[in-house]
Amino acid sequence: MLDIKFIRDNPEAVRSRIAARGEIPALDELLELDKRRRVLIEETDGLKARRNELSKEIAALSKSGGMITPLKEESREIGQRISEGDEELKTIQEAMKQTLLAIPNLPHETVPVGKTDADNELIRTWGSPASFDFEPKDHLTLGEQLKIMDFPRGTRVTGSGFPVYAGPGAILERTLINFFLDTHRARGNYKEMSVPFVVNRDSLIGTGQLPKFEDDLYRCDVDDLFLIPTAEVPLTNLHRDDLIAYDDLPIYYCGYTPCFRREAGSYGKETRGFLRLHQFDKVEMVKFVRPETSYDELESLVKDACEILEALNIHYRVVALCSGDLGFSAAKCYDIEIWAPGEKRWLEVSSCSNFEAYQARRANIRYRRKETGKPDFVHTLNGSGLATPRLLVAMMETYQNDDGTISIPDVLKKYTGFGLITPDGVQ
């Protein structure tokens, strides 16, 4: 959520920065409401002040046995006008809140202006594409031949987009989660958290998924709860309505959860295999930081995610999203993409974003400033570190051998207990 005071003082700047996202915010209506709101507050506050005076007079008079009936009469009349004003005020404030909740964050000044992912800016590339002296297979072929991924059975059990990993595939997938968590805990100083996979509306409003994107979520109707689309939601909302001590910042969390996405409207886009799923596993990193440090924190967050890929020796690149490709709540976002030699394309495995105070304002997450001792909103950040399905795809395709077997990267062997997946099992 943007600060209404900032919008009031800088309407044109807000308009043009939102326009860079390709959206036109309803600022005029909002500012009209804001004007009316302030007039109403002035009026009703004046009336309330008068009523408070009258009450004091009545209290004094009734002690001394004076005549209080006319004062009571005036107070009653004022009370009538107050409730009329308050009622209009309530309507206006609710309308303003809904409008504000629907306005996306402002892109940071360093975000490249553009319309689609074609306008994203390549920041850097690490490693080089795996080379083969045979034609590399894609993950679906490998997964089927090795019997470690079973798409049809997931469809039977639930529907398309719900993956089944089998045998060594399941072990490998679980291994990755442990490897991610251990790495972030040991090297990035992230506190590991285990959090609910189902959340309430307030949490989703806090991080920005609601009210605009309800269609993208799985909802449990009877309880009005939602399956999480990312661990960002529970991890960030751990501190909803908190006032955090200055010295407690920064706070780093990491956590594993499955993620559930209806992917409404994206059918037919990328339905192949494990590239776009309704359910997938992910380890997420979340940071709560002092505002002046948040862009440094973003850079280190990206590094922490990349470290995983370097340990696994996966060819990757970092891309800065352009204004038009930016997520709703983000001020700046880097995507990390990995090379899948079978697919012969880049796959997005991580998004690392700085939300500045946007989520903190929605979720009311504050800290006490050192200099003034006054509360202010923290900055929040998060990044995937990492999501398993696309990483598995790239790993299988990168580590495949000419006989159709897949080697396990060295850093994972102590977790898996095997170093090679073959059609007949593991070695």
Place this chain on the structure above:
RNA sequence: GGAGAGGUGGCCGAGUGGCUUAAGGCGGCGGUUUGCUAAACCGUUGUAUGGUGUAAAGCCGUACCGGGGGUUCGAAUCCCCCCCUCUCCGCCA
């Protein structure tokens, strides 16, 4: 699902109609003492919002004791509805 208890400031916790700008404690901040730390002592310390200041400060208001209604000149306090938490029972991994 059944019964009971409870939701008050950064935290704990008192408070049954006007004296609440919410007692007291903890924490925070400033100071005294001190070789340093600690302890002790003294002082200080709510949030949001409107108006007025070039800004900060200040000043003048208003609201806020889980949420929403009601009674009343006036509600943390009385009444109604809802939400949440805890304890016990039932069911259960």
